[in-house]
Amino acid sequence: MINTHQGMIRYEGTLDPWMLSLWITLYQINPKYFPKGPDVNISQDDVVDQPKYRVLYLKQDKLESTLLTDSDIIQRARGMSPGKLYKDKSKPDCFLKMTRSEVLTKAGSTKDVRHFEFQFVSSTIEYEVGDVVELLPSQNPSAIDAFIERCDLDPESFIKVGPRETENSGVNEEMVTQLPIKLKTFVELTMDVTSASPRRYFFEVMSFYATAEHEKERLQYFASTEGREDLYNYNQKESRSILEVLEDFPSVQIPFEWLVQLVPPLKPRAFSISSSPLAHPDQVHLTVSIVSWITPYKRTRKGLCSSWLASLTPEQEVHIPVWFHKGSLPAPPQSLPLILVGPGTGCAPFRGFIAERSVQAQSSPVAPVMFFFGCRNKDTDFLYRDFWESHTREGGMLSEEKGGGFYTAFSRDQPKKVYVQHKIREMSKKVMDLLRDGAAVYVAGSSTKMPSDVMLALEEIVSEEETGGSKEEASRRLKDLEKAGKYNVEAWS
Numbered sequence: 001m002i003n004t005h006q007g008m009i010r011y012e013g014t015l016d017p018w019m020l021s022l023w024i025t026l027y028q029i030n031p032k033y034f035p036k037g038p039d040v041n042i043s044q045d046d047v048v049d050q051p052k053y054r055v056l057y058l059k060q061d062k063l064e065s066t067l068l069t070d071s072d073i074i075q076r077a078r079g080m081s082p083g084k085l086y087k088d089k090s091k092p093d094c095f096l097k098m099t100r101s102e103v104l105t106k107a108g109s110t111k112d113v114r115h116f117e118f119q120f121v122s123s124t125i126e127y128e129v130g131d132v133v134e135l136l137p138s139q140n141p142s143a144i145d146a147f148i149e150r151c152d153l154d155p156e157s158f159i160k161v162g163p164r165e166t167e168n169s170g171v172n173e174e175m176v177t178q179l180p181i182k183l184k185t186f187v188e189l190t191m192d193v194t195s196a197s198p199r200r201y202f203f204e205v206m207s208f209y210a211t212a213e214h215e216k217e218r219l220q221y222f223a224s225t226e227g228r229e230d231l232y233n234y235n236q237k238e239s240r241s242i243l244e245v246l247e248d249f250p251s252v253q254i255p256f257e258w259l260v261q262l263v264p265p266l267k268p269r270a271f272s273i274s275s276s277p278l279a280h281p282d283q284v285h286l287t288v289s290i291v292s293w294i295t296p297y298k299r300t301r302k303g304l305c306s307s308w309l310a311s312l313t314p315e316q317e318v319h320i321p322v323w324f325h326k327g328s329l330p331a332p333p334q335s336l337p338l339i340l341v342g343p344g345t346g347c348a349p350f351r352g353f354i355a356e357r358s359v360q361a362q363s364s365p366v367a368p369v370m371f372f373f374g375c376r377n378k379d380t381d382f383l384y385r386d387f388w389e390s391h392t393r394e395g396g397m398l399s400e401e402k403g404g405g406f407y408t409a410f411s412r413d414q415p416k417k418v419y420v421q422h423k424i425r426e427m428s429k430k431v432m433d434l435l436r437d438g439a440a441v442y443v444a445g446s447s448t449k450m451p452s453d454v455m456l457a458l459e460e461i462v463s464e465e466e467t468g469g470s471k472e473e474a475s476r477r478l479k480d481l482e483k484a485g486k487y488n489v490e491a492w493s
Contacts, residue, residue, distance in 0.1 A: 051257040053082055054164040057157050058180045070095065074136070074189055074321050076181050080161040081190035082261060092136070092321035095121040096284055098314050104287070109380035112290040113345060114310060115274075119283055121319050129276050129352040130329035133284060134268035136321045137305035139194045147193040147243045148184060153256060155184035161260055183256075189266065193242045195304035196264035197235050200228075202245070205258055212251035219249065239293075239301045268323060269305035272444065272490065274348035276356035284322075287348035287383065328490040329442055334360045337367040337439035339431060341454050343374030343409070343420050346445025347383055349490065353442075354388075358397045368403030370427070370434060374420040376412045405430065420450070421457040431458070432465040440486040447491035 075091035096118035104113045127133075148155045159182075162175035187193065200223060207219035221227040222234070234240065242263050246252065254262075275285030290310045291303025312318055329349050332338060334357055340350045350371060357366050373388065375381035388406050391398040398406040407423045424431060435441075443454050455478065463474035481487040 050164070051255070051261050052164055053257055053260045054162055054175070055257050055260060056160040056175060056180075058160065059158070070319060070321070073181065073185060076179055077186050077189040080178060080181070080186065081265060082161075082163075089323065093125050093323050094123045095319040096135075096322050097121050097317050097319055098309075098312050099283075100314060101310075101312065104383045106380040109377070111344075111376075111381060112292075112310070113381075113383060114288050114290060115384075116286045116288060116309060117275075117280075117283055118286070118320070124282055125324050127273060127277055127284075127324050128331035129273070129356050130327055130331050130349050131273050132270050132325055132327035133273055133286070134270045134323040134325070135305060135309075136189070136266070136268045137308045138318075139188060139192070139266070139304070143194045143241075143243055144184065144188055147246070148187065150243065150246050151256065151259060152253060153183060153187075155182070155187075157183045159183050159186060161186065164257075191242075191259070191263040192266040192304075193263060195239075195241055197240055198242055198245055198262065198264070200231060202242075202262045203231065203235075205262060206245075206249060206252045206254060209254050210249060210252045212249075215249045215251050219252075233296075238295045238297060238299065270327075272327060272329075272349040274351045276352040276359070278359045279352075279355035285351075287345050287351070289345050329444065329488050330485065332440060332442075334364070334366040337403075337434045337437050338369045339434055339439050339441045340369060340371040341420050341424070341441070341443045341445075342371070343445045343450060344381075345383070346443075346450075346490075347373055349444055350442070351384055351387065354391055354397050358391065361397065366397070367439075368434065369397050370405050370407070370430065370439075371398055372407045372409070372420045372423050374409035374411060374418075374423075376410065378408070378410045378413055382408075382410075419453065421453040424454065424457045425461065428461040428465065431461055435462070438486075440488070441481065442488050444490045445492075447493045451489050451491050 071092055078090035098116060099119050100115070100117035102115045104115050105111050145155075158180040160175050160178045160180050162178065203219050204223035207216055207223060210216035210219055222231040235245070240248075246254075271286045271288060273284060274287045275283055286309075288306050288309055290306045292307070293301055295301060327349075332353070338353065340353065342348070342350045354369060354371070357369060360366050371388070373383075375383065388398065390396060392406045393399060395401055398404050405427070407420075407427060409418045409420045409423045411417045411419055441458065443451050445451075458478060459471055459474045462477050463469055463471045467473035467477065478487060
């Protein structure tokens with residue numbers, strides 16, 4: 001996974017002048033409804049007194065926490081949480097526990113990619129190859145304790161959380177029917193205090209609660225149009241967490257209602273499943289790149305979920321809450337020829353595809369598979385090398401005699417870089433033969449240039465082999481494949 005903070009945040013630099021222009025235009029069109037034009041502001045009282053969420057504190061005897069299952073606790077906490085947190089599916093589908101952890105990359109690689117195997121705990125979920133599983137990561141316990149202490153919260157108190165009523169200060173019906181939960185548990189399961197950076201509005205609210213004048217001025221500057229660039233450099237560029245920001249401004253004491261509203265939600269992380277339920281019954285396998293990066297001020301930052309998974313061992317028997325859902329790669333029937341393109345960790349779902357088709361081949365005929373894999377270096381980054389190569393031998397699913405093939409592109413092993421699209425062009429005749437036989441194309445991996453480069457390579461092949469040099473006609477043919485569900489891409493950043 002690639003850090004995308006810059007692209008997500010810099011839009012605000014363009015948004016401000018656009019919003020200013022919008023207010024001026026609206027004022028000119030109808031001063032009655034926009035009497036203050038671009039000068040309209042929210043008063044301090046409105047900002048301070050009206051968070052959108054309300055927290056009720058209850059006596060501890062209101063909840064028998066020992067009678068709750070882990071699943072009940074997660075459902076209860078996430079059902080209360082604001083934002084789009086799968087309120088209709090706040091309860092996990094099931095729990096997994098790790099049974100194997102293996103480093104796939106070798107010494108000298110610039111990446112750290114791991115293979116994880118899990119087994120179902122108590123209940124089993126049916127899934128298909130190409131499906132996606134979402135894991136809810138655990139946050140560092142000491143960081144959670146530090147956040148609770150910094151915010152002067154009682155970790156043992158029981159709470160209910162819900163939208164604040166607009167007409168009066170009474171409790172809404174939603175909160176009446178809620179069962180309470182321990183405050184510390186709510187923070188752990190719903191509030192990303194250790195990895196996500198706050199939005200600009202968080203700094204604006206902080207400025208109202210700062211009692212030290214120099215902190216108030218700094219926060220007001222960060223929240224202003226003029227301070228956008230400095231805020232970006234301080235906050236997003238350095239990937240500062242909520243906890244780190246609060247620790248940098250010790251005079252600020254924000255009410256918990258505001259924290260509930262403004263702290264980014266703790267989101268499940270989605271991974272392509274790299275196993276087959278047919279080949280790996282009662283198991284789920286994942287191929288995970290352990291994310292880390294260096295900030296401009298030379299601070300090492302790590303991805304929350306991937307680094308947490310890397311820290312786990314099977315002996316700990318941690319129960320991980322998960323949700324299963326369909327991804328962008330539908331499970332193919334065994335009669336469908338396949339052209340698979342999966343450089344790097346993009347190979348993950350195709351490990352499941354090939355493992356499943358290998359089992360199917362033991363009892364009935366299966367269609368051929370071509371697989372294009374790419375990585376930087378053959379000796380350090382060749383993920384699942386033994387697995388792929390075993391299927392190229394003795395009538396395996398990627399063997400020539402089965403009508404398929406396995407083609408590798410090691411981009412940094414020669415002076416001129418070689419990528420999967422180059423290998424696709426090299427095999428143009430065989431690719432075209434499979435397409436004529438009704439093959440489906442599956443592409444998985446980085447969302448940078450790879451998917452479009454693969455599409456361009458295929459357009460060139462179809463143009464040269466099939467449409468008499470017409471790239472427009474070749475493009476239309478590939479679009480028809482997409483419409484027919486036979487050109488599928490799963491790309492991530």
